[in-house]
Amino acid sequence: MTAPEIRHVLLDADEVLQHTPVSLEAAAGQLAERVSPELRADLWALEWPALRGEIDFFAESAAIARRHGAELDPAELFTQAWRSIVVDPDSTALVARLRVAGYGVHLGTNQEHHRARFMRADLGFDDGRFDVAVYSCDIGLAKPDPAYFDKAVAMIGAEPGSVLFVDDRQENVDGARSAGLVAERWELADGHAVLRELLAGHGVLVHG
Structure with missing residues (x-):
């Protein structure tokens, strides 16, 4: 049996889409x-x-x-x-290119209600760049619980194996894999060239 084609990318927020302070x-x-x-x-x-x-x-x-x-x-x-959080422009550009290429691009993040509201209103995460946004505080489940990922793929409306999840924490990657998603550990410090290689390794190709 062949693995399903990746059609969706689910991205963590902190240290994947945005830089967070060290302390x-x-x-x-x-x-x-x-x-x-x-x-x-x-x-x-x-x-x-x-x-x-x-x-x-x-x-x-x-x-x-x-x-x-x-x-x-x-x-x-x-x-x-x-207010020290900085949304990474290269990650934002990659999200846009993935969507142009026809992939569903989704947010999968652990946040409490107030920080989620800050991200939506002040950092622009509600500007339509994501097809589905899965905030832990909204669904009552948090990574790395595999049930979080079960809920995420249900919200996306996809088979788990067609979703590639990217997170900076290995325990979250492991939780996603146990729920049947394809998952890779990556963080901003690794550089976007590495991320593009990881995506390409799963057949997810973007240009630009």
């Missing part, structure tokens, strides 16, 4: 200085429930900050950090 300090500056190690640990404990859309991250983190006696508005802290 909270680099992104938020002096605001981050108000975050003690103990507060930071409690904030990060909210990550997975927030990514699955189970909690309001800003409301829960504000309550935690108050318990720590921190003079800090987490909404201000994280929104300031998100």
Whole structure:
């Protein structure tokens, strides 16, 4: 039995489509200085429930900050950090070329509701560049759970083997493969020439 032809490309956001700051300090500056190690640990404990859309991250983190006696508005802290995100122009151009070539191009990303809203409104992710956008907070599932990928291909309306997933984290690549998708690990630091080679290796050819 031959493998199905790749007709769709599902792309992660952070470090695939956009550059993210290396640390909270680099992104938020002096605001981050108000975050003690103990507060930071409690904030990060909210990550997975927030990514699955189970909690309001800003409301829960504000309550935690108050318990720590921190003079800090987490909404201000994280929104300031998100302003350091830079959408990569080469990745954006590649998305456009893939669509011109006839491929379905989709977004597959783990985000909590507020950051997803920032990406849509402030970074332009709702400008029509993707055919389907799969935000973890919207579907109640997060990578690397194979169920996330099951839901993604159902939303795309494709067979898993016809979807090529690209992510910077190997655990997410492994989760996609276990759900039957074709998947490759790649990040912006690897360079777009490497990504084009990976795509070509699966018969996904783009020009320009």
